[in-house]
Amino acid sequence: MNQAIHTIPLDWYILLSSILFCIGVMGVLFRRNAIIIFMSVELMLNAVNLLLVAFSAYHNDAAGQVFVFFTMAVAAAEIAVGLAILVVVYRNTKSTDIDVLNRLKG
């Protein structure tokens, strides 16, 4: 088991994580439905989690995984509140299209 983990160079994890992150970014910019945007944000968070765990395993530091805990906790809380806001917005504007929310126009 000792070397098993280390056969995969860290670079590859970095690459994988970055690709997932950028797919998430693309999703945020790509879609107009607010719920899909939220999910893309979740994808981004997960990509980061993956990277953190990889580093933690490679450097034998448990702090990385503990950090992932907290990230997950924060993500959960954020989803709860975000979806509540979305529901309120839907009630008021009958749509989840973010282009409808342009009242801050200067």
Add this chain to the structure above:
Amino acid sequence: MMQYAALIPFFPLVGFILIGLLNKKLPKSAAAIFACGMLLISFGLSLYVFMNISRQAQELQLAPWINVGSFSASFNFLLDPLSSIFLMIITGVGFLIHIYSIGYMHDDDKHNIFFAYLNLFVFFMLILVLGSSYLLMFVGWEGVGLSSYLLIGFWFKNNSYNNAAKKAFIMNRIGDLGFLLGIILLFITFGSSDYLTIFPKAQGFMGGDPMITTITLLLFVGAMGKSAQIPLYTWLPDAMAGPTPVSALIHAATMVTAGIYMVARSGILYALAPVSMYVVALVGVVTAVFAATIALTQNDIKKVLAYSTVSQLGYMFLGLGVGAFSSSVFHVMTHAFFKALLFLGAGSVIHGLAGEQDIRNMGGLRKKLPVTFITFLLATLAISGIPPFSGFFSKDEILAHAFASNKLFWALGVIGSMMTAFYMFRLLFLTFYGTYRGNGKVHAHESPKVMTIPLVILAILSTIGGLVGIPASLGGTSQISKFLDPVFKPAEAKMMLSEGSSSISEIGLMSITVVLVIASISLAWYFYISRKRVPSPEGTKLPVLTNLSYHKYYVDEIYNALITKPLDKISEFFKDIVDNKLIDGIVNASGKVTEWLSGLMRFVQTGNVDFYLLAMVIGIACIIFFKLM
């Protein structure tokens, strides 16, 4: 015990603060008694200082004041014979005038504030004479200017009074510029403005040193403004707009003598600059004669006395200019007595006639205002220089010293004395003798005791005050010269005065003067009592010379045309073009530019959420990219 002398100025200051703060709540009598009480305490302390003053100047160190780099000044007082005489004059005459004001300002609603301002003035004047450095004297100098402004414009609802107050203050400021430049040069030359540092150092300078000459001339410019000499004298007649006790205290007895004090204090510096001494004497004697010619034809009681003050100040400067320092200080003292008395007497007349000030509408008041008449007569005798009244001794000492140094100045001084006697007796005769020429509605009455008692005390002082200065030629010991000797000895040594002319010549000079003065008085008697001449009413055509003198030689109009109007034009130019167009333009333009820029930036705020998201992503990419670089 002498340390308590440092408290002398602070009693009037306490009076000012308390009366000023509690203004409306204090009953009139309480405010008056408190103010007079403060002055009385100061007078008592001054008396103590006067009795125990030592020949050596004593410095009281009170507090450090400014200490910046190599520049330091402390808040110190200097007690020596010169300052102790001035202390006595200021607190003594000031106290009497405070008592007088209780009666004069009795019916005024701003009564309490008046006493507060009077106390403030006394405080600043005391700082002026007690300060042991030019800088502290300058503080007092400016302070008395301020109090003078407040008091001249006391009845501020009248716009012309306000203008008079402003005129006084502004003209003083012109003089103060010279004073300030002088102080700066003193700092550059001596490194400090303390008397006790400068005067010993000055002993080492050569006579005629150009720097010292410049300094003394600049200091004299300040004295010209404060003590109303040509060309900065026109504010003093206008200052008669203030209440009469103010005219008596400030513009006769104390503030205007600040210039004399300053020049006397700087005696050694002037002794080192013969050119400045000559200028001082010249300005003094010209002013004396010039103002006297104007006083000959004036018809307002207070204006006659105002021009008389200007003239007498000229005499004092003449005395300083010819090296008679202690004689000038002696004349300051006697002048304070009789001029304050004259003003207070005039105030008594004005009060008795319910506001009438034109002597053409007076006459025959001898019987109705007896005490006022007698005291006024005694003061007039004193100012004319009749022996044995006080004015005789002081003025003749000055004239004797003038004779010793410049015969022309002596001659002009004697002419001035003749004119002084003439116009003062003209004033006396037209006011008190003859028949009453005013409208019959006013019932003239004598003033209450609170006003007449100070008149009596000042009359006694005017009569016997000269006895401290009887010169040697008449068998006296001239105590005042001896008293002031330690202050002026270094200066007199530098000047190498020719020893005074022999006694016989001095008696001869005195006799000439007295004879000429009596001749003037007889002339006045002839015109105004025998021939019962009355000055023409307003608007009649006057002969050329009389017209010139009556209109004060049109000096005010000349100043107006030469100085005020061009300055006004320049101010208007700056207001319209520089301020309105240029500076406002720049400010408005910066506003417009900001508006324009923000108009451009407005388009960033589309309100579109994914535009913002896109911007965020690109921004992050850029940041990371630049961190890599």
Add this chain to the structure above:
Amino acid sequence: MTLYLFIILGVFAILSALMVVLTKNPVHSILYLVLTFFAIAGEYVLLNAQFLAIVNIIVYAGAIMVLFLFVVMLLNLNKETEPHKSVMRKLIAVVAAGLLLVVLVGSLKGADNMAIKPFSQNTGLIENLGKVLFNDFLLPFELSAVLFLAAMVGAVMLGKKDIK
């Protein structure tokens, strides 16, 4: 062997993520996201972080995605109601994301040169994690409880219907 596993799981994750973004039907997006989570959980196991793998599935796939499904059902979204974007926008989005990818990879490239510490079998096991969490990171742990409280209160307040 591990290498192959890694590659398979990696490709699986990327494909699922792409489908999340590209599908028109929201419900399909959610299901694809669940698949992505499973793939990532597999990756975790490869890294000897078993506890986190399980937690990932329970919390993310189990709770959060179910919540998303609830909301989608509540709002009754389906393929027809999906708003469309212009082609230009999509192009810009792809370009921006690609840019970010390049920059990220470029910046993190040198991380591999750090010294690899000796491997310990215990890292990632629940016992060890528990020790670290409750010894070194106690305060953040407690604070996250407060965070949850705030989020709960916020969500409830926002979700309430106005009583007319």
